[in-house]
Ligand code: SF4
């Protein structure tokens with residue numbers, strides 16, 4: 001199986017026929033800055049959506065992950081009250097035909113700058129949650145289960161999941177809406193996957209990874225303690 005973290009499934013999103021750079025120039029000319037906006041909004045006279053950046057992001061170290069699936073179990077547990085791999089919003093996939101570090105793939109939502117999934121939702125169920133640090137999230141009460149958001153996500157595997165029980169789509173909300181998590185979640189709070197990973201292979205950061213670098217969400221989280229176990233703490237080379 002080939003994972004597509006390195007190569008997005010589609011080209012850079014277009015904004016009303018403009019590439020991102022041209023789009024931002026248009027915004028600047030209109031005196032509008034996405035980062036200063038309080039919520040996602042349509043650029044007047046266009047069908048272009050402007051959305052504020054998420055205040056938090058998950059990054060991963062695929063060379064450190066040992067594929068125990070603890071993060072998947074806890075993700076499902078804090079959101080749904082049951083430990084189910086299929087209800088997890090982070091997906092760990094293993095390929096027995098590959099060797100380290102390409103044998104494990106950790107699929108986390110990128111909380112994209114101009115999130116294609118948000119743009120695709122016809123009923124604004126997939127939206128920017130300004131109450132919880134602008135995380136890209138789905139309101140289950142509004143979702144009609146059309147799966148257009150899944151189609152729009154440019155990454156493989158897709159970072160949104162079909163919930164077979166509710167017949168709706170769900171995605172990572174950085175634990176903002178977690179009825180079974182005792183801590184406060186969301187940007188600036190606790191992310192259950194980060195908290196439970198026994199080897200520290202997932203981290204929360206508040207600086208947006210480079211949106212033009214498909215590898216920017218894969219980082220080196222190995223510290224001196226890791227090296228003292230006889231493991232490499234060097235940067236790893238992945239197959240392209
Ligand atoms: S499946 Fe739900 S969240 Fe996704 S595009 Fe359709 S209505 Fe929006």
Ligand code: SF4
Nearest residue numbers: 109110112117153159
């Ligand atoms: S689900 Fe996909 S498109 Fe939406 S924010 Fe996450 S990575 Fe981006």
